[in-house]
Amino acid sequence: MGLFPVLAVLLFAMAVVAAISYLRMEEMQAEQQSVQRDGEHSRQRVNLRLAERQEQLQKFGRELQPELASPAAFADRVSLLSLDNPEVLDVTWLNLDGKARASKEMHDTAGYPLPRPGMGLPLPQEQVLLDEVRKSRQARYVVVTRHEGEDAFLAFMLPLGQRDAPDSFLYARYNLSSLLYYAIPSDVFASYAVSLMDAHKRVVAGQSVNPDDEKIAWWQLWSSMHSSVYNAPLATVDNVLTLHLRAYRASGSMTNRGLFLLVLALSALTAWMLIANWLHLRRRQRSQQELLSETSFRRAMENSLVIGMRALDLDGRISYVNSAFCQMTGWSAEELIGQRPPYSFWHEDDHTRHHRILSKTLQDQIPQGGYVMRVLRKNGTTFEARIYMSPLIGVDGRQTGWMSSMTDITEPNRIKRQLTNAYERFTRVLDALDVSISVAPLGSKELLFANQAYRHWFTDDNAAGHMQMLTKAGSPGAPVEGVARNGEDTLAGLPTTALQDASNNTEIYLAGLGKWIEVRSRYLEWVDGRLAQLVVATDITARRQAEEQSAQHEARAQAASRLVTMGEMASSVAHELNQPLTAINNYCNGMISRLRNGQIDQEALLGALDKTSRQAQRAGQIIQRIRTFVKRSTPNYSDADVETMVVEAVELAEIEMRRRNVRLQYRVERGLPILRVDKILVEQVLINLLKNAAEAIDLAGMLAERRHVRLDVSTAVREDRPVIEFSIEDQGSGLSQETLDHLFEAFYTTKAEGMGIGLNLCRSIVESHQGRLMAENIYNDNMVTGCRFTFWLPIPTTPVSRDSQTITS
Numbered sequence: 078m079g080l081f082p083v084l085a086v087l088l089f090a091m092a093v094v095a096a097i098s099y100l101r102m103e104e105m106q107a108e109q110q111s112v113q114r115d116g117e118h119s120r121q122r123v124n125l126r127l128a129e130r131q132e133q134l135q136k137f138g139r140e141l142q143p144e145l146a147s148p149a150a151f152a153d154r155v156s157l158l159s160l161d162n163p164e165v166l167d168v169t170w171l172n173l174d175g176k177a178r179a180s181k182e183m184h185d186t187a188g189y190p191l192p193r194p195g196m197g198l199p200l201p202q203e204q205v206l207l208d209e210v211r212k213s214r215q216a217r218y219v220v221v222t223r224h225e226g227e228d229a230f231l232a233f234m235l236p237l238g239q240r241d242a243p244d245s246f247l248y249a250r251y252n253l254s255s256l257l258y259y260a261i262p263s264d265v266f267a268s269y270a271v272s273l274m275d276a277h278k279r280v281v282a283g284q285s286v287n288p289d290d291e292k293i294a295w296w297q298l299w300s301s302m303h304s305s306v307y308n309a310p311l312a313t314v315d316n317v318l319t320l321h322l323r324a325y326r327a328s329g330s331m332t333n334r335g336l337f338l339l340v341l342a343l344s345a346l347t348a349w350m351l352i353a354n355w356l357h358l359r360r361r362q363r364s365q366q367e368l369l370s371e372t373s374f375r376r377a378m379e380n381s382l383v384i385g386m387r388a389l390d391l392d393g394r395i396s397y398v399n400s401a402f403c404q405m406t407g408w409s410a411e412e413l414i415g416q417r418p419p420y421s422f423w424h425e426d427d428h429t430r431h432h433r434i435l436s437k438t439l440q441d442q443i444p445q446g447g448y449v450m451r452v453l454r455k456n457g458t459t460f461e462a463r464i465y466m467s468p469l470i471g472v473d474g475r476q477t478g479w480m481s482s483m484t485d486i487t488e489p490n491r492i493k494r495q496l497t498n499a500y501e502r503f504t505r506v507l508d509a510l511d512v513s514i515s516v517a518p519l520g521s522k523e524l525l526f527a528n529q530a531y532r533h534w535f536t537d538d539n540a541a542g543h544m545q546m547l548t549k550a551g552s553p554g555a556p557v558e559g560v561a562r563n564g565e566d567t568l569a570g571l572p573t574t575a576l577q578d579a580s581n582n583t584e585i586y587l588a589g590l591g592k593w594i595e596v597r598s599r600y601l602e603w604v605d606g607r608l609a610q611l612v613v614a615t616d617i618t619a620r621r622q623a624e625e626q627s628a629q630h631e632a633r634a635q636a637a638s639r640l641v642t643m644g645e646m647a648s649s650v651a652h653e654l655n656q657p658l659t660a661i662n663n664y665c666n667g668m669i670s671r672l673r674n675g676q677i678d679q680e681a682l683l684g685a686l687d688k689t690s691r692q693a694q695r696a697g698q699i700i701q702r703i704r705t706f707v708k709r710s711t712p713n714y715s716d717a718d719v720e721t722m723v724v725e726a727v728e729l730a731e732i733e734m735r736r737r738n739v740r741l742q743y744r745v746e747r748g749l750p751i752l753r754v755d756k757i758l759v760e761q762v763l764i765n766l767l768k769n770a771a772e773a774i775d776l777a778g779m780l781a782e783r784r785h786v787r788l789d790v791s792t793a794v795r796e797d798r799p800v801i802e803f804s805i806e807d808q809g810s811g812l813s814q815e816t817l818d819h820l821f822e823a824f825y826t827t828k829a830e831g832m833g834i835g836l837n838l839c840r841s842i843v844e845s846h847q848g849r850l851m852a853e854n855i856y857n858d859n860m861v862t863g864c865r866f867t868f869w870l871p872i873p874t875t876p877v878s879r880d881s882q883t884i885t886s
């Protein structure tokens with residue numbers, strides 16, 4: 078397709094060249110023919126004339142008699158020839174030896190010396206000619222040139238006398254120019270450059286020939302530069318001369334060349350126009366193609382749009398609607414285009430509003446951000462749409478109308494409503510919680526989220542409360558002095574996933590609110606990608622108060638229980654105290670009577686007083702122990718030496734045991750670590766268990782040999798941790814199944830005066846020390862031979878070791 082014009086141009090150029098070539102050849106052929114004809118004619122004329130001259134001279138030679146040898150007589154005879162022989166320059170009669178007998182110049186010989194009588198021929202070429210003629214005994218011609226560029230002449234030598242034995246020679250010299258001039262008709266001279274050339278192709282007469290003209294260059298075929306020539310050797314003069322004719326350039330050659338150039342120029346112009354046209358066509362085709370693809374692209378885009386497009390002209394007439402618009406409204410493009418307001422998709426109730434908006438738009442007051450309208454479909458249903466208007470500017474920069482886009486927002490609105498409802502439900506639930514929930518980015522006062530409980534607690538609507546709780550709870554997200562102030566991320570470099578997994582659970586007291594709060598914090602990635610901290614705060618004031626109350630109750634119960642224990646032990650204690658008091662009394666009475674009788678010396682008195690004082694100290698010690706034991710005290714955790722505790726507890730318990738006639742054996746392992754416990758409470762547990770054991774033996778009415786209680790204190794591993802285990806074994810009646818089931822319940826007792834709170838308190842004391850209390854029967858075969866109470870207390874992770882010993886009483 079695209080090559081066709083090029084081919085046409087090429088064909089056209091070839092046709093032009095062929096036509097010109099053909100014409101030119103025709104012309105050249107005609108020219109050649111005429112030059113051949115004229116040349117032939119001229120040659121015949123020259124040949125004829127030369128033949129005539131030769132004949133004349135031969136005749137003249139035959140007539141030559143020896144008496145004519147005198148120069149005057151010879152001259153006279155020669156003069157007769159000269160009239161009609163203008164081309165003959167001179168004639169000389171030569172002897173057989175080549176010396177001149179007589180000579181006669183007939184025309185100007187242009188400086189060629191005549192051979193004088195008795196002398197030889199003057200030029201070497203003439204001498205050569207003579208020798209040749211003498212040898213061949215025949216007439217001969219030769220072209221003689223003295224010097225290059227000088228006029229040449231034709232020399233003719235004729236042997237005279239007998240044919241086989243010539244006796245003399247006649248020698249004539251012809252002027253070649255005259256020969257041409259007289260031999261060739263004048264009209265030939267008018268049309269051709271005529272010349273004679275010698276055997277070496279040198280021009281010897283006539284118009285000189287440029288040898289280049291003889292060659293025909295290729296380009297000359299199509300121009301008028303070439304001229305036709307004719308060359309023919311002259312047979313009469315033994316072919317020593319060649320007649321040469323060259324046609325003058327045709328008179329019309331300039332016109333021809335002009336025409337040729339014109340044709341060439343026109344061809345070039347045509348070719349250029351064709352090429353330009355072709356290029357233009359190609360450009361047009363390309364832009365047409367682009368336009369087509371652009372149009373189809375736009376159409377495809379338009380058709381794929383879900384946004385309805387509508388164009389209005391400046392009067393508000395619909396000039397265009399896209400397929401989405403038609404699909405949305407249900408009206409066809411034909412129905413819509415050309416409509417003026419009120420349009421068919423306007424809802425009847427909204428006409429006034431739409432008119433107002435449209436007139437504002439037409440006055441160039443386009444509503445910013447578009448407007449929402451109710452669109453009436455052809456089937457009578459409606460939907461909500463958002464309309465945006467923008468001016469439609471033509472190619473010349475002038476406004477031609479308005480373009481409006483219409484988006485169906487029913488679905489977005491529905492989703493928005495759903496989202497709002499979901500959000501409302503979500504916040505409603507969060508607000509209904511009596512737990513405060515707040516989220517704030519790390520180290521910032523900005524509050525990202527807070528529920529109603531938070532806003533209720535901390536009336537300021539910022540993250541101050543959030544921060545306060547974190548600071549009190551010692552969370553890593555709380556602002557750190559000097560670091561957060563510089564705006565640096567205090568958590569820079571920490572992996573966020575690890576942070577998000579870490580959650581804290583701390584109980585704090587907020588004096589400002591007068592509340593105990595349990596704070597749980599957790600890191601989370603906020604919706605905008607920031608690392609934030611979520612704080613869930615629960616009001617635990619009530620729980621805390623209850624706990625405190627129950628702790629108080631328990632402390633009171635423990636104290637009461639200790640009093641009860643002592644009350645139960647009161648008769649034993651009284652008995653125990655009675656001994657030293659009786660001893661003191663006895664000592665005092667003894668000393669008084671001996672003093673009265675004057676029977677005592679100072680030494681004996683001092684001894685008696687010393688004994689009295691020791692008894693008083695012993696009584697005081699017992700009272701001190703009881704006081705310390707029953708004194709009501711707040712929980713007091715301190716480093717306690719196990720052995721000391723055991724010794725002190727045993728000291729009190731033994732009072733009761735002695736009264737009940739029960740023997741106590743106890744063993745404390747050496748090197749036990751120091752425990753961190755409330756000493757009095759642990760002693761209370763020991764005393765209770767020892768007292769119970771003694772009572773069980775007593776109540777069972779055991780014989781003297783079975784009235785034993787064993788106390789063992791040693792280290793052990795329980796529940797995977799190192800502990801100190803206390804075990805109390807008695808040989809009483811053991812525990813019945815019912816007792817085992819209710820053993821640690823409060824107020825469970827099998828004794829008439831029992832309170833039933835001892836074991837219950839023991840267990841809570843042990844458990845408050847992270848220990849365990851257990852009871853089991855001791856069997857001998859299937860016989861219950863007593864029971865064992867065991868409790869253990871965990872050893873602190875950094876125990877303090879010291880020397881220990883085993884004490885046995």
Ligand code: ADP
Pocket residue numbers: 769770771773807809810811812816820825826827828830831832833834835836837864
């Ligand atoms: P109380 O001693 O005032 O009865 P406890 O709580 O100390 O209250 O004891 C509860 C019950 O457990 C006792 O009444 C008794 O029946 C039983 N018990 C406690 N220790 C022993 C023991 N070593 N041997 C047998 N029974 C025991």
